[in-house]
Amino acid sequence: MLFNDRIMDRENLINIEDRGYQFGDGIYEVIGVYDGNPLMLDEHLERLERSAREVLLTLPSSIDDLKNKLIELVAVNELVEGIIYMQVSRGAAERLHEFPKSDVSPVTVAYTRAEDRMTDIENKGATAVLTEDIRWLRCDIKTLNLLPNVLAKQQAVENNAIEAILHRGKTVTEASASNVFIVMGREIYTHPANNFILNGITRRKVLQLCDELNLKVNEVTYTIGDLLDADEVFITATKLDVVPILKVDNHTIGTGKPGEITKKVLQAFRSLY
Numbered sequence: 204m205l206f207n208d209r210i211m212d213r214e215n216l217i218n219i220e221d222r223g224y225q226f227g228d229g230i231y232e233v234i235g236v237y238d239g240n241p242l243m244l245d246e247h248l249e250r251l252e253r254s255a256r257e258v259l260l261t262l263p264s265s266i267d268d269l270k271n272k273l274i275e276l277v278a279v280n281e282l283v284e285g286i287i288y289m290q291v292s293r294g295a296a297e298r299l300h301e302f303p304k305s306d307v308s309p310v311t312v313a314y315t316r317a318e319d320r321m322t323d324i325e326n327k328g329a330t331a332v333l334t335e336d337i338r339w340l341r342c343d344i345k346t347l348n349l350l351p352n353v354l355a356k357q358q359a360v361e362n363n364a365i366e367a368i369l370h371r372g373k374t375v376t377e378a379s380a381s382n383v384f385i386v387m388g389r390e391i392y393t394h395p396a397n398n399f400i401l402n403g404i405t406r407r408k409v410l411q412l413c414d415e416l417n418l419k420v421n422e423v424t425y426t427i428g429d430l431l432d433a434d435e436v437f438i439t440a441t442k443l444d445v446v447p448i449l450k451v452d453n454h455t456i457g458t459g460k461p462g463e464i465t466k467k468v469l470q471a472f473r474s475l476y
Contacts, residue, residue, distance in 0.1 A: 205276050205289070205313035208264060221310060222303070223292025227348035229309075230254040231290035234273070235442040236315070237476035239283050244270060246404045250345060251291070257344045259302070260293055263309045273313060280315045286442055289313035290347060318442060325469055328447035328461045329365035331438070333427065334358050336369035336376050336399075343398045355379035366438055368451060371399065373426045381440035382406040385425060385433035386464050392429070395422040405439040405472075412471040418464060435462030437469075445469040 206216055222228035232247045241247075248266045255262050262269070273287055292310045296303030338351040355367035356379040366378040377383055377400040384393045391413060396402035413420045430436060434457045436448040445468050447461035461469075 205272055205311065207311050208268075208272070210272065210276055210279055216312070218295040218310075220298055221292050221295045223290060223310070223347050225298055226300075227346060228258075229290050229292035229347045230258060230260065230345055231288070231347055232345065233441050234287040234289075236277055236282050236285050236287060237320075239277065240476070241273060241277060241287060242476055243404050243408060244273065246407065250402075250404065251289075254345045255291065257341070258346065260291065260309060262291060263311055269311070276313060276315060282315045282317060284319055285315055285317040287313060287315050292347070321443060321446065324365065325444060325446055326461070328449040330363070330450040331366045331368050331378065331436075331448045332359050332362050332364045332452055334367045334369060336371045338369075341398055342376070342400055343396070343402060345401060352379045365446065366448070368430070368438075368448075370427055373428070374424050375427060375430050376400050378438055381438040381443055381446075383430075384409070384437050384439065385430055386435035386437075386462060387429065387433050389419075389434075389464065391418055391420045391464065392425050393420065393422055394424055403440060405441055405444065408475070409439050409445065409468055409472065412468060416467055416471060418467070431456070433457065435465050437465045445472050 204211060217224060230251060232251050234244055234247045235242045248270055252266060290312055294303060294307040294309050296307045334355050355369060359367040366381055368378045368383055369376045375383060376394055382393065382403045384391055394400050410420055431451060431454050436456045438446050438448060447465045449456055449459050
């Protein structure tokens, strides 16, 4: 694992007064590894920098140094397929709500985990449930505060679904750990990248691929009714890639099979690795 600037054997290094542990005061990234290569690593680190700025957290090392350490971490662990998880907390200090004094240093932790590709689910599709979006109003920052996401994901698991699709009132935002796209009349719709969603790295790449495929994408809000009436629905996320959603709650989407446009997007994304 990576602990600050050292790669070392995994140990129990949690300090009870780490602000990430007590307040969720930190940021994180999850990076997919395919055939030993961290996919879109630069984009993930760029987003980490943005998250740090938004929560007034000074990263303890340069992005170039962090990139090199993560690449080294993958090599040391001989990871072929899986993820890198990394987080930076504001550090360990006396438990007070305000920021600690300047002599407290942020803490960086990263590790790798082997995970197979979800090829079968991507090919066959999956189901989802709907639930109210109860998160805070800065979902664009990738912070450690994930309890609402955890509760939503648990609801999905208890209903044998892959994801919980979130909505604020009638407006669909995203899912507990992924972005949501719908297809209507051969055009794609997805919630705009504002404070109500996380602008996923896979989401960004899918938008680029759609442009290359001459698929029209509308970054606009849409309703639960639009979602349920859509010809196709798919979700995107790191290592989840592109998964067709065939049913939401008890409502079948389109033909109940992966749609033509979703399959085009999936094949284009697979060409990246």
